[in-house]
Every structure is written in C-alpha cells, then in structure tokens.
Amino acid sequence: MxxxxxxxxxxxxxxxxxxxxxxxxxxxxxxxxxxxxxxxxxxxxxxxxxxxxxxxxxxxxxxxxxxxxxxxxxxxxxxxxxxxxxxxxxxxxxxxxxxxxxxxxxxxxxxxxxxSPVKTNNEFSRLIAELNNDYLLNVKNARFRTALILAGATCEVILYQLLIEQGVKPSLLKDDRGLGFNKLLDYVRVLRLDAAPGFPMSQLVELQRHRNHAVHASLLVNKPQTLSLSDLECFNPIVKYFGL
Structure with missing residues (x-):
C-alpha cells in the first residue's frame, strides 16, 4: 500500500x-x-x-x-x-x-x-569533495595560506548553492560582478538563514577574515601575517554543519 x-x-x-x-x-x-x-x-x-x-x-x-x-x-x-x-x-x-x-x-x-543518508552523486558534491581533498592535502603539508584560500572557496560554493535553494534567482547571483564571500554572507543575513539553529555564522565571518589576509594584495603587502593551523580551526564547525 x-x-x-x-x-x-x-x-x-x-x-x-x-x-x-x-x-x-x-x-x-x-x-x-x-x-x-x-x-x-x-x-x-x-x-x-x-x-x-x-x-x-x-x-x-x-x-x-x-x-x-x-x-x-x-x-x-x-x-x-x-x-x-x-x-x-x-x-x-x-x-x-x-x-x-x-x-x-x-x-x-x-x-x-x-x-540520515547523504547525497553524494551530484556535481555539487563532487566539487565540494575535490576542494576538500585539496584542502586536506595542503593542511597535511603545512601550506596554511593555500589551505585558507581553499577553505574560503569551499564556503563560497556552499553559500552560493544554499542561496539558490532558498529561492534566490541564479541569474541574480551569476550577474553580480561584485559577488564574493562577504556579499554572500550579506545575502545570508538578509534572508535570515543565519537564524537556523547551529548555523556557523561567526565561524564563516572569522574564516572570511583569515582568508582575506591570505589572498588580498594590500593586506599581504601592508599587513603581513604568519598563518598557522590555529587560523583554520574556525573551518571545523563549518565542515561539521554542512556535512563535508
């Protein structure tokens, strides 16, 4: 029946x-x-x-x-x-x-x-797996700057997909030439997605800050900073929440 x-x-x-x-x-x-x-x-x-x-x-x-x-x-x-x-x-x-x-x-x-079965046989999951494997390889070899960049890219992909699934038109995101980690977080705030229990908003903000130090020329030149494994700790709750 x-x-x-x-x-x-x-x-x-x-x-x-x-x-x-x-x-x-x-x-x-x-x-x-x-x-x-x-x-x-x-x-x-x-x-x-x-x-x-x-x-x-x-x-x-x-x-x-x-x-x-x-x-x-x-x-x-x-x-x-x-x-x-x-x-x-x-x-x-x-x-x-x-x-x-x-x-x-x-x-x-x-x-x-x-x-709780997990969905893995789609393009999104394959992309996340590829980014995460590269991230883990760089962590293992103490290349923390590259690892931070990869962690940031992983979060951007997740937030991009999350916004689409919450009703944001894909064309709006695709045509936004200023779209990046910071603006994706702004969209999350506007839609109040961060109000979901356990949503790792503070960790995403912290990771974005560390990622900026790893990638932006002005910060690299004017505010040089040595990155370490501790700068990646904020990524762990994100991994746990989104099931990477």
Missing part, C-alpha cells in the same frame, strides 16, 4: 506531536528521518508523517516506517529523487507514493530513532 494510506497531515504553525516520524532537510546534504522525542512547532521546512487510524489498526508505528524508509533501496530512491544539494527535500507526492508493506510481513523492527 502507498505511504499515504497510513499517514495524515499537519499544517504549518501547528504542533508536531512527540513520537511522529519526520522527514527533515538539515542543511548538511543529508535527508534526515527522525522520530521526534518532544512536541515541535511545524515551521514548514520538514515533512511530518502523523499516523492515521488505519495505520494504528494495522500496527504500523513511526519506528516501523523509519525502519522501512531506512532500507538501502528505499533510502537510496528517496535521496536520488530529492531536490537540492545542500538542503535535500523529497517531493511530498513522491514520498507518499512509496509502497509500504504491512508489518506482519517483517520479522524484526529496529528501535533506532534517526537515519
């Missing part, structure tokens, strides 16, 4: 009850499937799957749905068809059409509360 046979809907600004399975876009190239452990406001960024009476009558639970949607073939299908590269979203119509067997056909159900 399709998933739609087992779930209802919750409108934006309503409360998602504890124990509900939610398909979430977390901003780290992952599609997060989670059974909530507390009541949560529905802000419209996730897809709650509240069970209906039919599901209850047939012993379909949130943990069962999590277990089933986490199976390799099913999870792979969801990730493959998810839109976006930073914030993954599965079209609701596609999600609700996923065929789900009744639990009487399954021997054992995992008690896990979260599963």
């Amino acid at each position: 399709p998933l739609s046979a087992f779930v209802g809907s919750i409108r934006s600004n309503e409360t998602i009850p504890s124990g509900t399975l939610v398909v979430m876009a977390s901003g780290d190239r992952r599609l997060r499937l989670k059974v909530l452990d507390h009541d949560t406001p529905h802000k419209g960024f996730s897809q709650p799957l509240p069970l209906n009476e039919f599901a209850v009558a047939h012993k379909v639970t949130a943990h069962y749905l999590l277990w089933y949607l986490s199976q390799e073939l099913v999870a792979g299908y969801l990730v493959q068809n998810a839109t976006g590269a930073v914030f993954l979203r599965v079209p609701r119509k596609l999600l609700l059409e996923i065929p789900v067997p009744l639990p009487t056909r399954v021997r054992k159900i995992s008690s896990a509360i979260e599963y």
Whole structure:
C-alpha cells in the first residue's frame, strides 16, 4: 500500500506531536528521518508523517516506517529523487507514493530513532569533495595560506548553492560582478538563514577574515601575517554543519 494510506497531515504553525516520524532537510546534504522525542512547532521546512487510524489498526508505528524508509533501496530512491544539494527535500507526492508493506510481513523492527543518508552523486558534491581533498592535502603539508584560500572557496560554493535553494534567482547571483564571500554572507543575513539553529555564522565571518589576509594584495603587502593551523580551526564547525 502507498505511504499515504497510513499517514495524515499537519499544517504549518501547528504542533508536531512527540513520537511522529519526520522527514527533515538539515542543511548538511543529508535527508534526515527522525522520530521526534518532544512536541515541535511545524515551521514548514520538514515533512511530518502523523499516523492515521488505519495505520494504528494495522500496527504500523513511526519506528516501523523509519525502519522501512531506512532500507538501502528505499533510502537510496528517496535521496536520488530529492531536490537540492545542500538542503535535500523529497517531493511530498513522491514520498507518499512509496509502497509500504504491512508489518506482519517483517520479522524484526529496529528501535533506532534517526537515519540520515547523504547525497553524494551530484556535481555539487563532487566539487565540494575535490576542494576538500585539496584542502586536506595542503593542511597535511603545512601550506596554511593555500589551505585558507581553499577553505574560503569551499564556503563560497556552499553559500552560493544554499542561496539558490532558498529561492534566490541564479541569474541574480551569476550577474553580480561584485559577488564574493562577504556579499554572500550579506545575502545570508538578509534572508535570515543565519537564524537556523547551529548555523556557523561567526565561524564563516572569522574564516572570511583569515582568508582575506591570505589572498588580498594590500593586506599581504601592508599587513603581513604568519598563518598557522590555529587560523583554520574556525573551518571545523563549518565542515561539521554542512556535512563535508
């Protein structure tokens, strides 16, 4: 039977009850499937799957749905068809059409509360992987100036893609001849993307400052600065947040 046979809907600004399975876009190239452990406001960024009476009558639970949607073939299908590269979203119509067997056909159900497959088979992920590999190579060889430049380039690519996925017209960014790290951060502030829990705004600003010292001629000539591994520490929370 399709998933739609087992779930209802919750409108934006309503409360998602504890124990509900939610398909979430977390901003780290992952599609997060989670059974909530507390009541949560529905802000419209996730897809709650509240069970209906039919599901209850047939012993379909949130943990069962999590277990089933986490199976390799099913999870792979969801990730493959998810839109976006930073914030993954599965079209609701596609999600609700996923065929789900009744639990009487399954021997054992995992008690896990979260599963988060990552999307890697796209051009964005390949570019990020290439930049990150070059970054790590330069860190290993203590070429910290080059590493900072690569870290900055990585962040610019991520922010560029993030803005597009949040509704900024690609042509607006493409035609902006003054677009750089600083202006990308300005866009993030204007759209209040930095209000998301855990968003590493202060670390991005710090990295941009260090990157400027590594790349701008006026700073290189007039304010020479020795760069070290400690100048790269601000990149670690960025890596963790965006799942590099």
